[in-house]
Amino acid sequence: MQVQVNTNHIxxxxxxxxxxxxxxxxxxxxxxxxxxxxxxHVGDENAQKxxxxxxxxxxxxRPKGHQSLSVTHKAESLxxxxxxxxxxxxxxxxxxxxxxDAKSVPTGHLDDPLLSxxxxxxxxxxxxxxxxxxxxxxxxx
Numbered sequence: 001m002q003v004q005v006n007t008n009h010i011x012x013x014x015x016x017x018x019x020x021x022x023x024x025x026x027x028x029x030x031x032x033x034x035x036x037x038x039x040x041h042v043g044d045e046n047a048q049k050x051x052x053x054x055x056x057x058x059x060x061x062r063p064k065g066h067q068s069l070s071v072t073h074k075a076e077s078l079x080x081x082x083x084x085x086x087x088x089x090x091x092x093x094x095x096x097x098x099x100x101d102a103k104s105v106p107t108g109h110l111d112d113p114l115l116s117x118x119x120x121x122x123x124x125x126x127x128x129x130x131x132x133x134x135x136x137x138x139x140x141x
Contacts, residue, residue, distance in 0.1 A: 001025070001035045008043030010078070016042075020082055024059060027086040031093045037062045040085075042078060052076060057085035063096060 003025055005017040024040055041058040053074040060070045069092050073084030 001028075001032050002037045003040070004037070005040045005042070008041065010042060010044050020057075023082050024086045024089070027090050028061070028093065031061075031063075031090075031097070034063050034093070034097070035061055036064055040082075042082065045074075055081040057081040059085045059089045061089055061093065063093070066096065069093065069096065 003021045005012075005020045007016070010016070020040055020042055024038060028035065028038065039060045041056075041060075043056050044054055045056050046054040053076055055076065055078045056072065056074050057078070058070065058072040060068050062068045069089065071085055071088040071092055073081050073088055075081040075084055
């Protein structure tokens with residue numbers, strides 16, 4: 001996962017970029033295989049003026065094979081803004097992964113017992129024979 005940190009109206013030092021990148025990467029590390037790139041934008045919306053919730057962090061994550069996800073969090077300090085945005089992104093990725101896990105994968109054939117050529121007694125007997133053969137192979141009778 002490639003991480004890029006951008007700053008706006010904030011002195012962008014290497015330490016700041018390293019800290020922000022590490023904080024977000026730590027929160028999203030379980031999605032490392034899913035993500036190709038994460039862009040983090042931190043900024044001070046009022047520039048040098050003071051104000052409530054004027055620190056902003058936007059995170060854009062690009063999952064493999066899916067559209068990018070973007071979240072934003074505003075807070076009174078940069079640390080709170082980064083932590084809040086990272087938590088929102090983690091929740092968004094949890095939601096995406098949950099949706100992917102819930103999708104059924106078509107197998108190309110129907111497993112409807114009514115469409116089976118064998119009557120239920122034959123199917124049951126075949127399953128019982130298979131079970132007994134496996135038990136015998138395991139040394140259990």
